[in-house]
Amino acid sequence: MASSAISLDQPRTMRASTSPAIVRAVRSELARLTRRTFLGTETLIVAALTLLATIATFYGAANASGEDGFGPAMMGAVLEAPGGIVVTVQGAATLLGIVVLAFAATAVAVDYSTGFIRLLVQAEPRRWRLIAGKAMALAGLTVGAAALATLVGVAASFVMAGLTGVSTAAWTSDLLGTVGATFVNLSLGLMVWGAIGFAIAVITRSTAAAIAGGIGYVLVIENLLGLLNQDLAQWLPGSAITALVAGGNATLGYGTALGLAAGYTLLGLIVSLAVFQRRDITA
Amino acid sequence: MTARAITTSGLTRRFGDLVAVDDVSLEIPRGGVIGLVGPNGSGKSTTIRILLGLIRPSAGTAEVLGRPIADPSRYADRVGALIESPAFIPTLSARRNLASLALLRGLPDTRVDEVLHIVDLRDRADDDVRTYSHGMKQRLGIAMALLPDPDLLILDEPTNGLDPAGIVEIRSLLKRLAADGRTVIVSSHLLSELEAAADYVVVIRFGALLFAGPLAELMRQARTGVEVEPEHPADAARLAKLFAAQGWASEMTGDTLRVQVDPERAAELNRAAQGASIVLRRLAPRTQSLEDVFLQMTTVAATTDTTVRKAA
Numbered sequence: 001m002a003s004s005a006i007s008l009d010q011p012r013t014m015r016a017s018t019s020p021a022i023v024r025a026v027r028s029e030l031a032r033l034t035r036r037t038f039l040g041t042e043t044l045i046v047a048a049l050t051l052l053a054t055i056a057t058f059y060g061a062a063n064a065s066g067e068d069g070f071g072p073a074m075m076g077a078v079l080e081a082p083g084g085i086v087v088t089v090q091g092a093a094t095l096l097g098i099v100v101l102a103f104a105a106t107a108v109a110v111d112y113s114t115g116f117i118r119l120l121v122q123a124e125p126r127r128w129r130l131i132a133g134k135a136m137a138l139a140g141l142t143v144g145a146a147a148l149a150t151l152v153g154v155a156a157s158f159v160m161a162g163l164t165g166v167s168t169a170a171w172t173s174d175l176l177g178t179v180g181a182t183f184v185n186l187s188l189g190l191m192v193w194g195a196i197g198f199a200i201a202v203i204t205r206s207t208a209a210a211i212a213g214g215i216g217y218v219l220v221i222e223n224l225l226g227l228l229n230q231d232l233a234q235w236l237p238g239s240a241i242t243a244l245v246a247g248g249n250a251t252l253g254y255g256t257a258l259g260l261a262a263g264y265t266l267l268g269l270i271v272s273l274a275v276f277q278r279r280d281i282t283a
Numbered sequence: 284m285t286a287r288a289i290t291t292s293g294l295t296r297r298f299g300d301l302v303a304v305d306d307v308s309l310e311i312p313r314g315g316v317i318g319l320v321g322p323n324g325s326g327k328s329t330t331i332r333i334l335l336g337l338i339r340p341s342a343g344t345a346e347v348l349g350r351p352i353a354d355p356s357r358y359a360d361r362v363g364a365l366i367e368s369p370a371f372i373p374t375l376s377a378r379r380n381l382a383s384l385a386l387l388r389g390l391p392d393t394r395v396d397e398v399l400h401i402v403d404l405r406d407r408a409d410d411d412v413r414t415y416s417h418g419m420k421q422r423l424g425i426a427m428a429l430l431p432d433p434d435l436l437i438l439d440e441p442t443n444g445l446d447p448a449g450i451v452e453i454r455s456l457l458k459r460l461a462a463d464g465r466t467v468i469v470s471s472h473l474l475s476e477l478e479a480a481a482d483y484v485v486v487i488r489f490g491a492l493l494f495a496g497p498l499a500e501l502m503r504q505a506r507t508g509v510e511v512e513p514e515h516p517a518d519a520a521r522l523a524k525l526f527a528a529q530g531w532a533s534e535m536t537g538d539t540l541r542v543q544v545d546p547e548r549a550a551e552l553n554r555a556a557q558g559a560s561i562v563l564r565r566l567a568p569r570t571q572s573l574e575d576v577f578l579q580m581t582t583v584a585a586t587t588d589t590t591v592r593k594a595a
Contacts, residue, residue, distance in 0.1 A: 017389035028387035037374040115370030118337055119427060122364060123387045125336045125355035133387075281337035 025124060025133025026140075032116075033107055033137055042103050046096060046145045050152040053092035058160035076166060085171040086182040089153035093189055093245040094238075096149055098215055100190045101197035104138050105210030108201035112283045121281050131273050135198065142194050146187035154179055181247060189245040192237060192261045195268030202272040205283070237264045288313045288435050288466035289334060293343035296329055296490075303329040305490035306343070311468070311483065313348075313434075316461045318481035318498070319470040320577055326490035327470050328367055331437055335364055348435055360388060363433035365441060369424025373413035377404055377423050380412060381430060388431055398426040401456065417444035425453065436460060437468045442476060454480050478573040488581050498573070504580070505571035509549050511540045512565040513556070525559050526552070541569065 017024060033039065061075035079087060111117040120130055161168045171178075196217075201210035218238045226233030233239055234251040240260035248254030289311040296304040304326045311317055321327045332338040334347050336355030350357040371380045381395045399405045402422040407415065412423060421444045428436055441457070442450045457467050457480055471477055477484070477498075484501050486494040494501055513522055516538040526533050526542055531552070533542040542552060546568030556563050571579070 017386075017391070019389065021389075024387055024389050028383045031379060031383040031386055032372055032375060035372065035375050035379070110372065114372055115366075115368065116372060117370075118332075118335075118366060119370050119384055120387065121337055122335050122355075122359060122362070123384055123431075125359050280339065281332070 021124065021126070021129055022132055025129045026136045029134050029137035030140070033141060038103070038107070039141070042099065042141070042145060043148060045099050046149050047152050049095050049099065050089065050092050050149045051156050053095065054088040054153055054156040054160055057088045057091055058164045058166065061166070062164040079161070080167045080170060082170045082173050083178055084166070085154055085157050085168070085175070086150070086178055088157055089150055089182055089186060090245050092149065092153065093186060094242065096145065096186070097190055097193035097241060098218070100142055100145060101193045101214040102211045104194040104197035105201040105214065106207045107134065107138060108198055109205060109207035109210055112205040113207070115283050117283050118281050127277050128273055131269070131276050135269060138194055138198065139191055142190045143187045146183055146190050150179060150183040150186060185245050185247055188258070188261055189241040192241050192265050195265040196237065199268035199272045202275050235260065240264065286313055287311060287349070289345065289347055291343065291345040294330070294333065294340055294345050295342040296333060296338065297341045303490050304333065304340070307487070307490070307492045309485060309492055309495040311466070311485065311495070313466050314461065314464050315466065315482035316457055316480045317466065317468045318477035318484040319468055319487070320474065320477065320484060321487035322581060325487045327487055328439060330487065331364065331366055331439065331470070335362065335437070360431050361434040362437070363428035363431050364437040365424040365428040366439050369420045369427070371412045371420065371423055374411055376409045377412055377426070378408045380423065381426060384427060384430055390430065394430060394432070398429045401429060402426040418446060418449055421445055422449070433465065435466045435468070439470045440472065441469060442471065442473060450476070474574040474577055475572065486577065486580060493580055501576060502573065505576050506543065507546055507568070507570045508541050508543045509546055509552055510565065510567045510569045511542055511552060511556070511563060512538055514562040514564045518561045521559065522556060522561055525555055529555060
């Protein structure tokens, strides 16, 4: 214990870090987010979902009846195309997005449920730094999740292709480019999901409400809106993310999807910041 | 350096119709242990949260260590607090919980070890906090408050859940910190604890300030008297009449009379009893404790409030 009180006007000799405050905020977040119960669970779920999606896609292609016009020949053709190696990763994107949304929501809400948020705001009263630090730390974990999903998906696709007789000859023509683009697009898509979970959790301060709200919106409300108005549906977050991860699709070009995704992410962060800046910390 | 740790002027916070903090103006000097006293729901925690920048006031101004609460970043690294209950991530160890805050505050890792040592948690520092006892969690909460080596330490019920030895240790720690020139604000319902440790007391009820000043000044409001117990309980009523005839007011609790006279006059009471052939089993001076004064003060305030409300 220091032996005397320190004047407000004296520099504190104890302060060792010369890092910018925002870097300190990111590192502080990472110290909590990389706990094994959080990071370990996310890693397991991302890997397991990607693996399951890959197995299901290859076995589904091998066993499809063809009655729906999407039989073995057509699905086999999709899988054997140069982009076939990442089809399963792209197919799992929505499920992975829900996982990222849930973990982003949990990361925010747990600070409220434990009361840790009051310690954070005491330590760093400039609240925008806390929001930015958490967003950056979560973005880092999201890129890690996308990398893991891409790796698992690609590796499992090679194994499943061998098991189900799918030719991989075309996959290697631009392997790095295809896989790299999918990784980048998946990362961006998952970040939008994360931003949605982040914003809902800041507003509701509840993990359950944030997850239910996020998933409920994407799986139910957006589909209902799509049924009511097809033109509107293509501009909504779920459609934009799907198009982005696929590198653009029939309804939305890649550039438009990217712009929409960036807009939704920015909107989520602005809403989070506005709410967090103004709200009392009563947790 | 300002001579005051905290200054508030007309500080008010409303939650809808509820006035949690009601026009509180006070000055708390720097240095020493300050007791913050008030019944549950009296506005202590809301006041603390306002001072820490967690809640914005509806009206009024305040300064902490001479800096306005409108910009808590100007004093955040000088203030540590434990509010209501310890906050932590249960699936992290004490060390990582502390490290997370130390990183945010830009403090070195060695400070984490120092505070773990101060609160005697080093042996369990790497275990998940969810495995801790209530008292250990309380120690962790205190460690978190001590982390920035604060000039102003605010602790809400710091001895909650601690065993008697732990309570003595914390009391000793608070006194050491105050002796170092720090200001330690302690909110506690254990008034005997505050009586033993506090130099200055702030009493709040229904969000309004009832008293702020040195403990000695508050205790001057403590009534003194003498407790008298006759050998035969049947004599108690006769004794009360006898004292009343002498002009000494008393109140009877069971077989014991509390006579409102200066304890210096105990011999006169004894002589009066002997004159009436009443033998006393016990004759003891009695001074009200802080708890008695607090109850008296808050009861008077409550009665006044009720009267005012009825009149309105």
